[in-house]
């Protein structure tokens with residue numbers, strides 16, 4: 001009797017192909033949506049986390065609009081990106097730049113128009129720009145509290161509100177904000193910064209609920225310390241620049257890792273991402289579940305930090 005070779009093998013081949021297809025679907029689902037060709041706007045793209053996000057989203061094939069106050073520094077980022085070997089077969093786009101100060105309310109609407117003109121639409125807005133603060137509330141002029149709020153809160157929400165109607169019209173878009181662990185817990189001598197990050201968290205939580213019906217996801221990313229110029233650029237109680245690279249900043253997360261986490265959050269349309277080690281994570285739970293203990297720890301921290309200045 002003759003045996004048909006392949007007749008017995010066919011089910012195995014079909015099963016193999018099926019398993020392979022299922023595996024590819026699984027990988028795709030885990031990876032989430034592609035950002036290839038997506039128009040991604042990044043504020044604060046001239047340095048630190050914003051610059052790393054520019055690198056990561058550029059490598060993923062996004063069409064970038066890079067924002068900041070300093071045209072020359074943004075151009076430098078554009079040149080760096082253009083000079084990078086692609087290492088992949090996907091199409092890369094030369095980024096556009098839009099220069100404006102988020103703290104100047106009258107500039108933001110015009111900047112939003114300029115941003116929309118770059119590619120006619122915005123697919124992902126990453127509100128990353130920000131400034132930190134170091135100071136004792138007793139010594140801090142109210143204008144410093146206001147200035148930090150302008151950059152970290154009113155600027156980003158004004159830009160978001162200016163770009164949102166075009167997203168709603170298209171029933172498409174994604175809004176991301178880089179908050180901080182300090183948007184979840186407040187630590188001493190950071191009043192202006194922690195308040196602005198708490199405000200950002202609340203605003204974008206409201207927005208998430210309000211725009212879900214338009215299929216526009218809102219992602220709040222709350223990182224712990226990152227190795228950037230944030231502490232160097234921080235403002236102090238009298239409005240002057242702090243100018244110190246704090247140990248906590250210098251030993252923080254690698255901004256590349258945080259930028260990759262931001263890309264992952266965009267692809268997966270995550271709602272709230274906390275990037276923190278065990279201690280800050282415990283502190284966040286403690287603030288909710290055992291506030292009295294959390295406040296005691298913070299008061300003790302405030303006493304310890306005050307000591308060197310008063311002794």
Ligand SMILES: NC(=O)C1=CN([C@@H]2O[C@H](COP(=O)(O)OP(=O)(O)OC[C@H]3O[C@@H](n4cnc5c(N)ncnc54)[C@H](OP(=O)(O)O)[C@@H]3O)[C@@H](O)[C@H]2O)C=CC1
Pocket residue numbers: 043044045046047048049050067068069070073100101102103128129130131132151178179180181222223224225226227228229230231233249252
């Ligand atoms: N580093 C850290 O430890 C952490 C940082 N974050 C957050 O990450 C974000 C990025 O900060 P990071 O990269 O660390 O700090 P950097 O100081 O390195 O970068 C800040 C960026 O914000 C831009 N920026 C500041 N003020 C304004 C303004 N008024 N208008 C427009 N752009 C402005 C700066 O651009 P330019 O000066 O060129 O205008 C710069 O590109 C911030 O929101 C910060 O709060 C969150 C957790 C931890």
Ligand SMILES: CCCCCCCCCCCCCCCC(=O)OCC(=O)COP(=O)(O)O
Pocket residue numbers: 132133180181182187190193223224225226230231234246248249279280282283286297
């Ligand atoms: C019973 C066990 C109790 C354990 C509780 C421990 C409480 C420890 C407190 C930890 C505080 C962590 C603060 C983290 C702050 C942070 O990561 O901020 C990120 C930033 O935005 C940095 O900005 P900055 O300008 O402050 O450098």
